[in-house]
Amino acid sequence: MNKYALISLVGVIVLLAAALVGTLIFMQNRPVESRAIQAIYDVAPMEPNSELWGRNFPNQYSSFLRTRSNTVDTTYGGSSKFSHLEKDPRQVILFASYGFSLEYNDDRGHENALTDVREIKRVNETTPGTCYSCKSSDNPGLWAEMGMEAYDKMKFSELGEHIDYSIGCSNCHEAETMRLIVTNPALEEALEAQGKDWRTFSRQEMRSLVCANCHVEYYFKGDGKYLTFPWQNGTKVEEMYEYYTEVEFKDWEHPEALTPMLKAQHPEYEMYTAGSTHFNAGVACADCHMPYVRDGAAKYSDHNIRSPLLQPERACGQCHNDVNSVTTRVSLIQEQVYNTKIATEDAIVDAINAIKGATANPTSDQTLLLEARELHRQSQFYWDFVSAENSMGFHNPEYVLKILAESTNLARQAQMKAAQAANDPSLLETDTYYLNQEAGAVTP
Ligand code: HEC
Ligand code: HEC
Ligand code: HEC
Ligand code: HEC
Missing domain, CATH: 1.10.1130.10 (Flavocytochrome C3; Chain A)
Structure with missing residues (x-):
C-alpha cells in the first residue's frame, strides 16, 4: 500500500469515527421519544393547549x-386538598391575620x-x-x-x-x-x-x-x-x-407579636438539592x-x-431491591420529622405569647423586645421552610432535622429575650400541653 492510500484510509477512518461520535452525541441529547418517533403534527412554540x-x-x-x-391520600401527603389548619391548629396562631390562617390546603x-x-x-x-x-x-x-x-x-x-x-x-x-x-x-x-x-x-x-x-x-x-x-x-x-x-x-406583620414575618413557599428544589443522599447520588x-x-x-x-408512595414498586423499585424496607424507612423519617416539627411549633407559640406579653407591658425594654421579634422572625421562617416543603422531611431528612433544631433553639431564645425585656419570669412558662392533646401528635 503506498503512502497516499494509507493517508486516505486513515483519513476515512477518522472521518467515520467522528461521524459516529457525532451521531451518538446527537442521539444522547435527544428526548427519548424522538429517537424513534417523529412528531406527526406541528405544535406552535409555547402552545398552551x-x-x-x-x-x-x-x-x-x-x-x-x-x-x-387523583384523590388518594398518604399519611402526610397525597392528592386531596385536606386542610393543614384543621390537622394542625397551631398554624392558625403562627399565621394569624395572614391569608394562610384562613385557608391552607394540601397540594393536588x-x-x-x-x-x-x-x-x-x-x-x-x-x-x-x-x-x-x-x-x-x-x-x-x-x-x-x-x-x-x-x-x-x-x-x-x-x-x-x-x-x-x-x-x-x-x-x-x-x-x-x-x-x-x-x-x-x-x-x-x-x-x-x-x-x-x-x-x-x-x-x-x-x-x-x-x-x-x-x-x-x-x-x-x-x-x-x-x-x-x-x-x-x-x-x-x-x-x-x-x-x-x-x-x-416582610410578607406581613404578626398581629400579636408585631413581628415582621416571612412566609415560606414549597421549597422542594432547594431542600432536595441541599446535599440530600439522593441528590448527591445523582437522582x-x-x-x-x-x-x-x-x-x-x-x-x-x-x-x-x-x-411516589402510591406506586413504590415503580418509583423506588427501579433502584432499590427491597421496596418494603425503603418505604418503611420513609414512614419512620416522616413520623420523626412530623413530631419534631410539632415540638418546634409549640416553642414558637410560646415565643409569640411571651412577646405579646412583653409588648403589652409599657415598661418593657424596647431594644430587647426588638431582638426577641428578630429571633421569632428567623425561627418561624426556618420552621416554615420545613413545614411548607411538601415531603414531610423525606427529600432531605438530616438537613430538615438540623433546621428544626435550629428553629426551636431560636424560638426559645426569643421567649427568653421577651421575658428579659419585660423583666417578667412568668413569660417563661410553656403553655402548649392542651394543643398537644388536641392535635394528638406528641405525648408530653
Ligand atoms: C412538569 C413538567 C412536565 C410537563 C408539564 C410535561 N412534561 Fe413531558 N417530560 C418531563 C420530564 C422531566 C421528562 C423526562 C425527560 C428526559 O428524561 O429527558 C419528560 C419527557 C417527555 C417526553 C420524552 C419521552 C418520555 O416519555 O420520557 C415526551 C414526548 C413528553 N415528555 C411529552 C409531554 C407532553 C405531550 C406533555 C403535555 C401533555 C408533557 N410532556 C408535559 C416533564 C414534563
Ligand atoms: C428519592 C425519591 C424522590 C425524589 C428524588 C424527589 N421526591 Fe418528591 N417526594 C418523594 C416522597 C417519598 C414524597 C412523600 C410523599 C408522601 O408523603 O405521600 C415526596 C413528596 C413530594 C411532594 C408532595 C407530594 C404530595 O403527595 O403532596 C412534592 C410536591 C414533591 N415531592 C416534589 C419533588 C421535587 C420538585 C423534587 C426534586 C427537586 C422531588 N420531589 C424529588 C420522593 C422523591
Ligand atoms: C408550572 C409550575 C409547575 C411545574 C413546572 C411543576 N409543578 Fe408540580 N405543582 C405545581 C402546583 C401549582 C401544584 C399544586 C396544584 C394544586 O394544588 O392544585 C403542584 C403539585 C405537585 C405535586 C402534588 C401532586 C398531588 O397529587 O398531590 C407533585 C408531586 C408535584 N407537583 C411534583 C412536580 C415535579 C416532580 C415537577 C418536575 C418534573 C413539577 N411538579 C413541576 C406547579 C408546578
Ligand atoms: C434512580 C435511583 C433511585 C431511586 C429511583 C430511588 N432511590 Fe433511594 N437511594 C438511591 C441511592 C443511590 C441511594 C444512596 C445509596 C444507598 O445508601 O443505598 C439511596 C438511598 C435511599 C435511602 C437511604 C437514605 C439514607 O440517607 O440513609 C432511602 C430510605 C431511600 N433511598 C428511599 C427511597 C424511596 C422511598 C424511593 C422511592 C420513592 C427511592 N429511594 C428511589 C437511589 C434511588
Missing part, C-alpha cells in the same frame, strides 16, 4: 390528564392548579397577577408577549381573562424539540444571579431543574410584585434568610415522581405526577 401536543405523544398526554382525578395534581388557585379564599381584589405564575401553560406565551414585568403588574382578576389552561406541556418542554427548558423568567434570572446558565446543564440536571420553575421559595419584589427567587446568596435556608434581611422584606425529581412505564416495546415517563 396540551391536547394539541398530546396528538403527537398520546402516552404522556393521557398519563398527564390523570393528575386531574397539576391539572387542578388553575381551579384551585381561583377557588382559594386567600385570593381577593388586591391579589396580584403574579399568583398565576406557576399555575398555567398560558404563561410562557404571555411572558414572551408582554414580558414578566407587565404580567406581574396586572391584577389577578384582569390577568385571569388571558388564562384558560392549567399547567401543561409548555411549562416544561420546548415545542419544536421537546427538550426540557426553563420557562419561568424568575428562574432564569435567579440562576443568572448565581452565574449559572441552564443551557449548559446535563439532561439529568434538567430532570430536576424543570420542577424548579415552580417548586421553589419565592417572593414578590417591590410595588410591581415582581416574581423573584431569593437565591442571590445561595439556596440554603440561612442564605435566603440573610437575603430577606438585607432587602428588608432527579423525575426519577421518583415520573418513573418509566412500559407500553409494549415503548417506554415513556409517567406524566401522572403525584406521591
Whole structure:
C-alpha cells in the first residue's frame, strides 16, 4: 500500500469515527421519544393547549390528564386538598391575620392548579397577577408577549381573562424539540444571579431543574410584585434568610407579636438539592415522581405526577431491591420529622405569647423586645421552610432535622429575650400541653 492510500484510509477512518461520535452525541441529547418517533403534527412554540401536543405523544398526554382525578391520600401527603389548619391548629396562631390562617390546603395534581388557585379564599381584589405564575401553560406565551414585568403588574382578576389552561406541556418542554427548558423568567434570572446558565446543564440536571420553575421559595419584589427567587446568596435556608434581611422584606406583620414575618413557599428544589443522599447520588425529581412505564416495546415517563408512595414498586423499585424496607424507612423519617416539627411549633407559640406579653407591658425594654421579634422572625421562617416543603422531611431528612433544631433553639431564645425585656419570669412558662392533646401528635 503506498503512502497516499494509507493517508486516505486513515483519513476515512477518522472521518467515520467522528461521524459516529457525532451521531451518538446527537442521539444522547435527544428526548427519548424522538429517537424513534417523529412528531406527526406541528405544535406552535409555547402552545398552551396540551391536547394539541398530546396528538403527537398520546402516552404522556393521557398519563398527564390523570393528575386531574387523583384523590388518594398518604399519611402526610397525597392528592386531596385536606386542610393543614384543621390537622394542625397551631398554624392558625403562627399565621394569624395572614391569608394562610384562613385557608391552607394540601397540594393536588397539576391539572387542578388553575381551579384551585381561583377557588382559594386567600385570593381577593388586591391579589396580584403574579399568583398565576406557576399555575398555567398560558404563561410562557404571555411572558414572551408582554414580558414578566407587565404580567406581574396586572391584577389577578384582569390577568385571569388571558388564562384558560392549567399547567401543561409548555411549562416544561420546548415545542419544536421537546427538550426540557426553563420557562419561568424568575428562574432564569435567579440562576443568572448565581452565574449559572441552564443551557449548559446535563439532561439529568434538567430532570430536576424543570420542577424548579415552580417548586421553589419565592417572593414578590417591590410595588410591581415582581416574581423573584431569593437565591442571590445561595439556596440554603440561612442564605435566603440573610437575603430577606438585607432587602428588608416582610410578607406581613404578626398581629400579636408585631413581628415582621416571612412566609415560606414549597421549597422542594432547594431542600432536595441541599446535599440530600439522593441528590448527591445523582437522582432527579423525575426519577421518583415520573418513573418509566412500559407500553409494549415503548417506554415513556409517567406524566401522572403525584406521591411516589402510591406506586413504590415503580418509583423506588427501579433502584432499590427491597421496596418494603425503603418505604418503611420513609414512614419512620416522616413520623420523626412530623413530631419534631410539632415540638418546634409549640416553642414558637410560646415565643409569640411571651412577646405579646412583653409588648403589652409599657415598661418593657424596647431594644430587647426588638431582638426577641428578630429571633421569632428567623425561627418561624426556618420552621416554615420545613413545614411548607411538601415531603414531610423525606427529600432531605438530616438537613430538615438540623433546621428544626435550629428553629426551636431560636424560638426559645426569643421567649427568653421577651421575658428579659419585660423583666417578667412568668413569660417563661410553656403553655402548649392542651394543643398537644388536641392535635394528638406528641405525648408530653
Ligand atoms: C428519592 C425519591 C424522590 C425524589 C428524588 C424527589 N421526591 Fe418528591 N417526594 C418523594 C416522597 C417519598 C414524597 C412523600 C410523599 C408522601 O408523603 O405521600 C415526596 C413528596 C413530594 C411532594 C408532595 C407530594 C404530595 O403527595 O403532596 C412534592 C410536591 C414533591 N415531592 C416534589 C419533588 C421535587 C420538585 C423534587 C426534586 C427537586 C422531588 N420531589 C424529588 C420522593 C422523591
Ligand atoms: C408550572 C409550575 C409547575 C411545574 C413546572 C411543576 N409543578 Fe408540580 N405543582 C405545581 C402546583 C401549582 C401544584 C399544586 C396544584 C394544586 O394544588 O392544585 C403542584 C403539585 C405537585 C405535586 C402534588 C401532586 C398531588 O397529587 O398531590 C407533585 C408531586 C408535584 N407537583 C411534583 C412536580 C415535579 C416532580 C415537577 C418536575 C418534573 C413539577 N411538579 C413541576 C406547579 C408546578
Ligand atoms: C412538569 C413538567 C412536565 C410537563 C408539564 C410535561 N412534561 Fe413531558 N417530560 C418531563 C420530564 C422531566 C421528562 C423526562 C425527560 C428526559 O428524561 O429527558 C419528560 C419527557 C417527555 C417526553 C420524552 C419521552 C418520555 O416519555 O420520557 C415526551 C414526548 C413528553 N415528555 C411529552 C409531554 C407532553 C405531550 C406533555 C403535555 C401533555 C408533557 N410532556 C408535559 C416533564 C414534563
Ligand atoms: C434512580 C435511583 C433511585 C431511586 C429511583 C430511588 N432511590 Fe433511594 N437511594 C438511591 C441511592 C443511590 C441511594 C444512596 C445509596 C444507598 O445508601 O443505598 C439511596 C438511598 C435511599 C435511602 C437511604 C437514605 C439514607 O440517607 O440513609 C432511602 C430510605 C431511600 N433511598 C428511599 C427511597 C424511596 C422511598 C424511593 C422511592 C420513592 C427511592 N429511594 C428511589 C437511589 C434511588
